[in-house]
Amino acid sequence: MPIRDDLPIAALLPRVLDSLAQTPRLVLEAPPGAGKTTQVPLALLAAPWLQGRRILMLEPRRIAARAAAGYMAAQLGETVGQTVGYRIRFEQRVGPTTRIEVLTEGILTRLLLDDPERADVGAIVFDEFHERHLHGDVGAALALEVQHALRPDLRLLVMSATLDDARLARWLDAPRLASAGRAYPVRIAHLPAPPGAPVTLQIRRAVQQALAQTSGDVLVFLAGRREIAQAQRALEGIEHAQPLELLPLHGELSLAGQHAALAPAAPGTRRVVLATNLAESSLTLPGVIAVVDSGEARVPRFDPNSGFTRLQTVRIAQDSAAQRAGRAGRVAPGLVLRLWPESQRLESTRTPEILQVELSALALDLAAWGSSDLPWLDA
Known part of the structure; x- marks a missing residue:
């Protein structure tokens, strides 16, 4: 894969791949500018454990989802909808050869409610998890439940820039890695x-x-x-x-x-x-x-x-x-x-949305799931 070796995250990618080969969960701390959003999914494509399956990457915002997919596709010399695509509310650009699918957070909840097993997915990457949007918390809790009950081979990677990564690692029972950033004074x-x-x-x-x-x-x-x-x-x-x-x-x-x-x-x-x-x-x-x-x-x-x-x-x-x-x-x-x-x-730190927004939609999603007893980061 054409990884940019001028970005700080490049030096850490072999350790990311090694960690996910040995354990199915990982917390990656990388400050803005490290290149995690666009370089990590491309690096994961070569992982033997992926076995040709898809990578889902969650972005909190639609504009970021489009931009990340566009940048990765350009890096591969392709257009969006080939190896890299995106799916956001009311819009999607994916095709039969799409291996990396960038989603906004609420899309993952719908996908897992429709088909919890998701046999065609080998990894789920939660980008910018420090923003702590409600759908991000719900998606992560559902994905953990799927991994525990149905898909022990599913890899979960949580990427954050400013969260308490030790707490995240304890929650996931996962190792954590930290990347340098790229910043001037x-x-x-x-x-x-x-x-x-x-x-x-x-x-x-x-x-x-x-x-x-x-x-x-x-x-x-x-x-x-x-x-x-x-x-x-x-x-x-x-x-x-x-x-x-x-x-x-x-x-x-x-x-x-x-x-x-x-x-x-x-x-x-x-x-x-x-x-x-x-x-x-x-x-x-x-x-x-x-x-x-x-x-x-x-x-x-x-x-x-x-x-x-x-x-x-x-x-x-x-x-x-x-x-x-x-x-x-x-x-x-x-x-x-x-x-x-x-x-x-x-x-x-910012307050997680799950602690300060109205939760009736979440209650309906959990009723469709069949249980509210999920591994929440903040219950």
Whole structure:
């Protein structure tokens, strides 16, 4: 397989293959930039234990699933739908020769409910498991149950960038391996907005500072689509010596818009990408040297008054802030401007969705499964 030996994960791949040949579960810790998302599935294709069966890889987000499949297919010199394909809600590109199938998390739950044995699958890879989405937790618990009861030969690989990997390893009863990342030094500064000042004004100031102090593109993390639109209006007409391109990046963007944000800048042009937390991991944004971090994200929370889950804007956790900062050190020494006081304390890790969202859909899935007594990481 054409593995990129210039990525940090390459040195660890022989140990990953050896471990999975000896034990059916593994925890792999690899920071952003290591290359785990695209290089590990390709390396697994050559494993003798796979015996020609398929690899399912779970990605938390649709845009990441498409991008990962596209990158791996290009590395093989193929188009998506041949050796590498993807399946997301309302869209799939797979074919009779597909060996690696990149799925969004909820798809795996449906596949296992329809056919728990999945005899044509040799490995399930859970990418970016630290995001702790509900469907990721459910899929992992179901896959563990399948492995224990029906498929002891099924390999399970959980990949994480910021989780407590010792706890993960205990839960899975699995060995763990850690990869180095690929990062340059990153300088972090805090630029909280003055009391009463509009946040958009502080974003404009921070972007101007980032453009003046660096030579590459700027990635701005915002809570959601509304904040992206507000920031885009605030940044229009910003003065800069080079042509400046403002690009949004969120899950509801068209395919053309997503491709534009993920493509390299045109020669002589600098870009400011305004993104939600989907840009924290799994996606490569070429040319980013500076990050402006609002410190906010929009996440699902159970509302006891309505009995439903709704999206709520919250302060991010420390692990999320670290991942966002890592985006500035991918290609050169970087700069991170955080729009909150340095004295403000953040929670160490994000709260798993299973502990804070409405669970009636999960209850129905477990009723279809026939039991709720599953090996949960968080019950």
